[in-house]
Amino acid sequence: MTATAPRFGTALARLMLVAAALLGAVFATAAPASAHAAVTATNPKDGSVVATAPKDVDITFSEQVAMDDKSIRVLDPTGKRADTGELLNLCSGSVVKYGVTLREGVPKGTYTVAWQAVSADSHPVAGAFTFSIGAPSATSVSLSSPDVGGGLVGALYDTMRYAAYAGFILFTGGGAFVLACWQRGASVRPVQRLVVGGWLTMTAATIALLLLRTPYTGSGQLSDAFDLDGLKAVLQTKSGAALSSRLLLLSAAALFISVLFGAFAKREDEEKKDLTFGLAVGGFVVAAGIAATWALAEHASTGIQTALAMPVAVVHLLSMATWLGGLATLLVALHLTPAVERSAVRRFSRIAFWSVCVLVATGLYQAWRQVGSWSALTGTGYGQLLLVKGGLIAVLLSAAYVSRRWTGQLTEHAAPEAEAATVVEELAGSAEEPEPVSVPDDATGPADRKRAQQLARQRAAITVAREKRIRDADPQRSGLRRSVLTEAGVAVAVLAVATILSSTEPGRTQEAAAAAQTTTQVAVPDRPISVRIPFDTGGRNGKGTVRLTLDPGRTGANELHVWTDDAEAKPLDAAEVKVAFTLTAKAIGPLPVAPERITRGHWSASAVQLPMAGDWKVSVTVRTSDIDQVTVDKNIKIG
Secondary structure (H helix, E strand, O other), X not given: OOOHHXXXXXXXXHHHHHXXXXXXXXXXXXXXXXXXXXXXXXXXXXXOEEOOOOOEEEEEEOOOEEOOOOOEEEEOOOOOEOEEEEEEEOOEOOEEEEEEEEOOOXXXXXXXXXXXXXXXXXXXXXXXXXXXXXXXXXXXXXXXXXXXXXHHHHHHHHHHHXXXXXXXXXXXXXXXXXXXXXXXXXXXXXXXXXXXXXXXXXXXXXXXXXXXXXXXXXXXXXXXXXXXXXXXXXXXXXXXXXXXXXXHHHHHHHHHHHHHOOHHHHOOHHHHHHHHHHHHHHHHHHHHHXXXXXXXXXXXXXXXXXXXXXXXXXXXXHHHHHHHHHHHXXXXXXXXXXXXXXXXXXXXXXXXXXXXXXXXXXXXXXXXXXXXXXXXXXXXXXXXXXXXXXXXXXXXXXXXXXXXXXXXXXXXXXXXXXXXXXXXXXXXXXXXXXXXXXXXXXXXXXXXXXXXXXXXXXXXXXXXXXXXXXXXXXHHHHHHHHHHHHHHHHHHXXXXXHHHHHOOOOHHHHHHHHHHHHHOOXXXXXXXXXXEEEEEOXXXXXXXXXXXXXXXXXXXXXXXXXXXXXXXXXEOOOOEEEEEEEEHHHOEEEEEEOOEEEEOOEEEEXXXXXXXXXXXXXXXXXXXXXXXXXXXEEEEEEO
């Protein structure tokens, strides 16, 4: 055993320690930022009651968004459109604001505003809020947000995104493996199929993404994928421009592949040097351009430090493709070809190590930029997915370490080239070939053709058996195949998580949106709050139910009504009823209320002041005799 594997183990340990230290540093010094667009304000405010109808309804976003005349809809209590349908661009300076004009003479009641937009990172966002004119009223409109980017269209879109990433990795990493590690592999048919298959997969996925973009960001109807007007509109957006540019670059990649597996593969080793440099430069430019189509249209293009984040994202994608795509090519070479050189495996091992170093460094920067704090790392969906990805990367690095050890053994036990050639010849000669079926030169009849087909099958079986025996003759090579197969399996899972991450709202934005929701946007019911609380004072006739209503159930003055019923649902004339309100999150209260008795089993109080919105605890004390009383609690949402 040479010192290669121990050195790699030490380097891997150091790399993990440095990564942990950097991770702590970047999250300890996090600053706020955003990536997905979030609503920062609405006018009128969510849940507010205005005396007269406003002229406009507008929404302010945290970053630039793409909207059209269908993006904001104001619906009256019956569900009919109450706006003119013309989008107002109210943006000014750094303020991103869009709105619509209300029609004249709209009636009083509760209105629902449904909106949807495309965020600057190309992902659709949507939401809804309510306001009331004059006084709240019943409404037939559902408050659920539109399912933008979901359903069948969303599933197909995400599948095509995964296919695009996978195709990019296969043809980019496969081409890099051939040029940098195993130039003889350019003439190996399984390697050619892998790289060309990757290119075809990415091309088909890119075309599908262009077609699905209209229903993905709009109607959600799969039939709209073939809407030519919608496709024309998509091509004018940032994501459409990125996808169309990707198709053009894929055309250049096709030229690269044809030269690599054509003129380059047919040349002798000495003659290949003339083409290697040109192919390497051209391939790198095309691969970097394709990677940039993701960086320019997704998370890296928004938020903080975009000038740095976009090139870092390109480098991250290229290093991932070099490692994982080269890994897939090595797996194919080990399983389907008998004579991938040990030197090629050693060269890829070194390239993979430095690719991992770059991948970890750029990944840490991207994690800090998109998450930004320990709370977002553990408390948001994006951060939790990032932890899953980190765990899978750790498993992948462990498998890579095992592969590196097998590579070291290949180096130590490698026979000289002449001896290796002799071994291959002996193995090839030892194959038991059946007597070939002789076919006359002038064979034309059905029987002769049958014999020719039988001979062809025999020769194919002999070739397959011979190649398998050659591949399986080296136990170190067999061990390397198993470890590389494990790496490839984990890499598939890593790619799946990475695809989900690219379409998930970053942790920074999730926390920022939650903070904005707490301070400016509070959910408000469209009717008075009504609760039922069972009680038991422990005395005679002490069991019953308290019914409490709070109208209108928002901050400010409210009218309170309390009814007490006995176990048979008949009015219970309790000796005393008291109510208190507590907002635990803000340490407000208890705020006592002493309602007046109206009639048997009915108490009320007017102008009950609740100063802040939030989750309040209402405590009702019921006394049924001089000594029997109980206090029961219920949480209610106050807007």
